[in-house]
Amino acid sequence: MTGAILELRSVGKTFGGLRALHDVSLAVRTGEVVGIMGANGAGKTTLFTLIGGHAAPSAGDIVLDGHSIVGLSPDQICRRGIARTFQIVRPFHGLTVRDNVVIASRFGAKSCDAATANRVADDLLESVGLADRSDDLAAALTLSAQKRLEVARAVATAARIVLLDEVMAGLTPAEVADMLVILGRLRERHGLTVLMIEHVMRALMQISERILVLHHGECITVGPPAVVAADERVRACYLGNRA
Amino acid sequence: MRWAFALPFGIFLGTAILVPFTFGLYGLGVAFQLLMWIALTESWIILSGMTGYISLGHVVFFGLGAYFTVLTWQVWPLYVALPFAGVLSFAFAIVVGWPVLRVRGPYFVILTFGLAELVKYVVIKIEAAFGESERLLFGVPSLETLYWIMLALAIAATVMAQAARVTRFGQGLLAIREEEEAAATVGVPVVRYKILAYALSGLIPGIVGGVVALRTTYFEPSAAFDPIVSFSVLTMAIIGGSDDARGPLLGAAFFTLLSELLWAKAPEIYLILLGVALIGFVLVLPEGICGRLFPRTRRAQ
Amino acid sequence: MPNLDILLSGQLFAAAVVTGSIYAMVALGLNLVYGTMRLINIAHGDLLMVGAYVAFWGFNLFGMSPVIAALLAGVLTGALGAVLYFALFKRMLLSSKFERRLEANSLLIFIGASVILQNVFSLAFTGTSRGYQYLDSVIHIGSVSITANRLVSFILSALVCATTLIFLRLSVNGLAIQALIQKRDAAVVVGVDVDRIQIGSLFFGFAVAGAAGALVSMNVEITPFMGFPFTIASFVVVILGGLGNIFGGVLAGFVVGAIETYGVALTSSGWRSILIYAIFVVALVVRPEGLLTARGGAR
Numbered sequence: 001m002t003g004a005i006l007e008l009r010s011v012g013k014t015f016g017g018l019r020a021l022h023d024v025s026l027a028v029r030t031g032e033v034v035g036i037m038g039a040n041g042a043g044k045t046t047l048f049t050l051i052g053g054h055a056a057p058s059a060g061d062i063v064l065d066g067h068s069i070v071g072l073s074p075d076q077i078c079r080r081g082i083a084r085t086f087q088i089v090r091p092f093h094g095l096t097v098r099d100n101v102v103i104a105s106r107f108g109a110k111s112c113d114a115a116t117a118n119r120v121a122d123d124l125l126e127s128v129g130l131a132d133r134s135d136d137l138a139a140a141l142t143l144s145a146q147k148r149l150e151v152a153r154a155v156a157t158a159a160r161i162v163l164l165d166e167v168m169a170g171l172t173p174a175e176v177a178d179m180l181v182i183l184g185r186l187r188e189r190h191g192l193t194v195l196m197i198e199h200v201m202r203a204l205m206q207i208s209e210r211i212l213v214l215h216h217g218e219c220i221t222v223g224p225p226a227v228v229a230a231d232e233r234v235r236a237c238y239l240g241n242r243a
Numbered sequence: 244m245r246w247a248f249a250l251p252f253g254i255f256l257g258t259a260i261l262v263p264f265t266f267g268l269y270g271l272g273v274a275f276q277l278l279m280w281i282a283l284t285e286s287w288i289i290l291s292g293m294t295g296y297i298s299l300g301h302v303v304f305f306g307l308g309a310y311f312t313v314l315t316w317q318v319w320p321l322y323v324a325l326p327f328a329g330v331l332s333f334a335f336a337i338v339v340g341w342p343v344l345r346v347r348g349p350y351f352v353i354l355t356f357g358l359a360e361l362v363k364y365v366v367i368k369i370e371a372a373f374g375e376s377e378r379l380l381f382g383v384p385s386l387e388t389l390y391w392i393m394l395a396l397a398i399a400a401t402v403m404a405q406a407a408r409v410t411r412f413g414q415g416l417l418a419i420r421e422e423e424e425a426a427a428t429v430g431v432p433v434v435r436y437k438i439l440a441y442a443l444s445g446l447i448p449g450i451v452g453g454v455v456a457l458r459t460t461y462f463e464p465s466a467a468f469d470p471i472v473s474f475s476v477l478t479m480a481i482i483g484g485s486d487d488a489r490g491p492l493l494g495a496a497f498f499t500l501l502s503e504l505l506w507a508k509a510p511e512i513y514l515i516l517l518g519v520a521l522i523g524f525v526l527v528l529p530e531g532i533c534g535r536l537f538p539r540t541r542r543a544q
Numbered sequence: 545m546p547n548l549d550i551l552l553s554g555q556l557f558a559a560a561v562v563t564g565s566i567y568a569m570v571a572l573g574l575n576l577v578y579g580t581m582r583l584i585n586i587a588h589g590d591l592l593m594v595g596a597y598v599a600f601w602g603f604n605l606f607g608m609s610p611v612i613a614a615l616l617a618g619v620l621t622g623a624l625g626a627v628l629y630f631a632l633f634k635r636m637l638l639s640s641k642f643e644r645r646l647e648a649n650s651l652l653i654f655i656g657a658s659v660i661l662q663n664v665f666s667l668a669f670t671g672t673s674r675g676y677q678y679l680d681s682v683i684h685i686g687s688v689s690i691t692a693n694r695l696v697s698f699i700l701s702a703l704v705c706a707t708t709l710i711f712l713r714l715s716v717n718g719l720a721i722q723a724l725i726q727k728r729d730a731a732v733v734v735g736v737d738v739d740r741i742q743i744g745s746l747f748f749g750f751a752v753a754g755a756a757g758a759l760v761s762m763n764v765e766i767t768p769f770m771g772f773p774f775t776i777a778s779f780v781v782v783i784l785g786g787l788g789n790i791f792g793g794v795l796a797g798f799v800v801g802a803i804e805t806y807g808v809a810l811t812s813s814g815w816r817s818i819l820i821y822a823i824f825v826v827a828l829v830v831r832p833e834g835l836l837t838a839r840g841g842a843r
Contacts, residue, residue, distance in 0.1 A: 092421035107430035521656035
């Protein structure tokens with residue numbers, strides 16, 4: 001499909017007896033923001049695990065720029081331009097905030113020298129509002145700050161596609177609003193394509209161009225937020241959930 | 244490089260150079276021991292300090308280097324055999340590195356221990372097949388010559404440890420230590436770097452093993468692969484600080500001094516003190532003396 | 545290469561079973577401590593050494609039967625475990641600073657403890673190997689000849705293993721232990737008295753090692769450094785049986801005993817260490833992934 005930077009083709013994943021994903025297909029266009037929603041255990045994070053190369057799909061294919069990336073290691077996938085954040089944040093605890101981002105910049109898709117990496121890092125930290133905490137240890141940050149650090153780190157890899165895994169979880173409404181602004185800004189400046197797992201519906205509906213709905217590992221529907229919100233099947237799965 | 248940082252190195256280097264001219268043969272022997280522990284411990288922190296993969300099997304490189312040197316004694320000239328001993332250890336690490344470094348945390352610790360013991364018993368078997376139980380070397384270089392070689396090795400190991408820290412490679416290792424999965428996600432070639440760090444950590448100890456074999460003029464597998472060596476290196480690094488190239492200097496100095504006081508009369512007491520020190524520092528000061536004196540809240544450069 | 549007669553003989557089988565029962569018993573203690581508290585006790589074999597010395601001096605000074613000594617040794621090493629718990633581990637398990645690196649830190653502590661134990665005993669009793677004769681009359685069962693002390697070792701260790709397994713299966717406390725091993729957080733939530741279980745497991749785990757030492761002392765040379773091979777063997781057993789899987793550990797104990805006995809018979813005693821350490825290394829490298837890590841199949 002033309003214009004598709006990332007394609008999932010009938011991706012399936014089985015862990016022992018558990019079927020986590022089944023026949024999930026998606027074509028992501030360059031620059032698009034695709035939201036991913038589903039109940040817990042629906043297979044959302046598994047999808048990121050597969051795209052990120054932490055595990056291989058049991059069935060189907062994952063295609064980036066027309067080439068399959070199945071079987072590549074996570075660092076190879078990063079160098080091809082896909083970065084991710086983690087549901088439970090994983091900053092480099094014992095290193096400074098700046099170093100967290102510098103390392104990503106030095107090793108990412110466009111590994112640069114120390115000087116450039118520092119500039120990139122300072123720039124990104126400015127964008128996410130952590131410039132004043134540059135020299136603090138990552139372990140000392142609040143959750144909201146750590147989440148922003150994860151985003152900065154992912155973007156620092158010069159990735160073209162960023163996978164955000166529940167980046168709003170645990171944030172106050174004010175922090176959620178902040179994060180939306182930051183994400184919008186970063187997306188524009190760096191021309192990012194974003195896949196975003198979220199439970200915070202308001203944020204997801206606001207920022208996504210399309211939403212993929214997963215249920216028990218299968219895709220129920222894919223479409224613009226308004227359409228998805230009105231979809232009967234989605235309503236049935238999320239009984240009582242207001243979009 | 245700031246003055247405060249370079250000073251301990253300067254002091255050690257200056258003292259080390261003066262030793263052969265000021266102290267007698269006994270003093271030279273003690274200094275030789277100290278330099279040996281520095282070389283072994285500095286190389287240990289390249290893997291274990293920087294990636295957090297704590298090895299309790301460091302002696303395997305030492306033993307392999309010693310064995311190789313002994314086998315090629317008077318067959319190959321020393322200036323070929325010794326570097327080759329290092330290369331052999333390096334190669335060994337590359338070969339076993341991939342399976343071994345898949346194992347994490349405390350399992351890695353006991354795995355490295357088991358690996359060293361396995362190699363020890365294999366060498367014992369090989370020696371038995373050769374009909375040898377211990378080997379004696381004749382016509383070895385003088386202690387003073389070996390001292391200068393050991394000094395060079397200690398310097399090399401320290402430079403390696405420090406260089407590892409300031410390079411991009413070192414930053415990658417630190418990222419692996421902090422969060423291995425996340426490190427891969429930002430592009431650090433985790434598997435490659437771990438194996439490289441492991442191999443680099445074995446390079447110098449291989450040569451050190453050869454030099455020590457020459458010094459003692461004696462090779463016996465159980466002595467060359469003695470797990471107490473691994474234990475001592477680990478303890479010295481933890482006490483001195485494994486996150487800083489100055490740490491091993493402190494740790495080695497302290498324990499060489501201690502062993503000088505105790506080893507001849509009561510080696511058990513020396514080891515008991517090592518054990519107590521290890522437990523004490525793990526509980527109270529896991530970052531080591533250097534970690535406490537020189538905390539790292541600044542840039543990783 | 546020994547002939548088939550010897551390989552298939554009841555004699556060799558009996559030797560394998562006796563060795564296996566000791567390994568099963570020693571591994572039992574290791575498994576329990578690891579399963580409930582995630583502590584990797586690399587000093588486990590040294591506890592066995594302590595038990596061996598208790599039996600030796602008990603026999604030499606008081607004419608104490610090693611069977612009684614096993615009880616005494618068990619109490620002593622068990623008490624050591626309790627002391628360790630209150631002095632060290634209770635605090636460590638609670639403090640969040642340590643929790644993250646609990647496994648690694650506790651291992652380092654046990655390494656230090658191992659060196660201390662070995663050298664304290666070496667200092668106290670010198671490195672000369674000790675031994676004594678007790679119940680060494682030979683008993684004949686069918687075509688198998690076995691010394692009485694080995695038979696007694698087997699019976700007692702089998703008894704301890706069986707009792708423990710039954711206890712874990714049937715008693716409330718046993719179920720609580722299993723719960724703690726399998727799903728720690730859940731066990732805490734349903735009201736399992738974690739503190740009591742942990743100290744009980746630590747006491748029992750250490751005690752069993754000491755008791756095994758007393759039993760083993762009837763047949764082997766007693767030195768301050770005799771513990772090592774037992775530590776490694778019990779680790780092999782625990783890894784093969786599955787960490788925290790008590791029943792699997794008992795089974796694996798007999799398997800390892802068989803491998804060692806038959807392996808040595810097929811080759812020579814010089815290969816024993818190579819065999820054990822090779823299995824140790826391979827088992828650790830290949831060990832079931834996802835058993836305790838949260839990776840679930842991901843690499």
